[in-house]
Amino acid sequence: MTGNPEPHKELTRDQAIEYIMNHYGEAIKRTIYTYVKNFHTTDDIFQEVLIQIYRKWDQFQGDSQLKTWAMRIAINRCKDYLRSPLHRIKLVKDQWVDKGDEQSAEKAVIEDEHWGEIAQAILNLPVKYREVMILTYHQNYTQHEIAETTGVPVSTVKTRMQRARDLLKEKMDGREISYE
Numbered sequence: 001m002t003g004n005p006e007p008h009k010e011l012t013r014d015q016a017i018e019y020i021m022n023h024y025g026e027a028i029k030r031t032i033y034t035y036v037k038n039f040h041t042t043d044d045i046f047q048e049v050l051i052q053i054y055r056k057w058d059q060f061q062g063d064s065q066l067k068t069w070a071m072r073i074a075i076n077r078c079k080d081y082l083r084s085p086l087h088r089i090k091l092v093k094d095q096w097v098d099k100g101d102e103q104s105a106e107k108a109v110i111e112d113e114h115w116g117e118i119a120q121a122i123l124n125l126p127v128k129y130r131e132v133m134i135l136t137y138h139q140n141y142t143q144h145e146i147a148e149t150t151g152v153p154v155s156t157v158k159t160r161m162q163r164a165r166d167l168l169k170e171k172m173d174g175r176e177i178s179y180e
Contacts, residue, residue, distance in 0.1 A: 013057045016066075017050055024067050027139055028074045034123060034134045035078035045081060049074045064148055071139070072149045075131065082127065121171040122164075129164035132157055 011019060020028075028049065033042045052073055060069055122133050131150060135141040143161070147154045 013054050016057050016060075017054055020053060020066065020070050021050070024070055027067075028070060030138065031071060031134060032074055032078055034130055034138075035075070035127060036081060037123060041081070045074070045077055049077050052077065065145075068145055068149050071135075072151070075149060079127070121168050124171065125164055125167055129160055129167060132160045133164050133168075136161065 025046075029042055029046050032045050032049070033039070036042055036045065049070070053070055056073070060066070064072075122130055125133065132146055135146045135149065136143075141149065143154050143157045146157045150157070152160075
């Protein structure tokens with residue numbers, strides 16, 4: 001990454017939370033949203049991530065970049081949520097509840113971020129493919145950073161990226177997709 005080195009060792013817990021919120025907060029929230037696809041749940045998980053970062057601040061050794069460490073905590077928290085019984089109950093409930101306003105809001109966010117059809121196709125990918133696409137094209141992570149963040153080998157990241165592209169091409173009816 002470019003810019004000044006991250007001042008991780010000089011920060012207190014409170015300063016670290018403020019630094020992460022100011023520098024990476026929006027990126028973390030967008031990433032959480034790509035997993036849970038719900039604004040309220042995104043906010044709840046973001047708060048839990050900040051609490052976890054606060055609690056684990058002494059464990060951060062600086063072996064990875066602060067952004068990568070915080071993003072990994074967020075991704076792991078999302079995966080925990082998606083495996084939880086609470087999420088499964090919510091899915092069943094949402095099938096029976098009219099979500100007209102929420103769907104309009106979701107569509108507005110996608111339009112605001114000018115992803116259109118590609119964004120929707122990415123959001124519909126299985127999580128392991130969705131995360132590599134989001135981290136690559138939305139967060140500008142390198143394959144090495146994605147491997148470090150997700151805890152999988154670089155070769156797996158490459159394979160998932162290729163499979164994600166293939167799935168997107170299928171979803172887009174074979175049309176060529178520009179990721180720029």
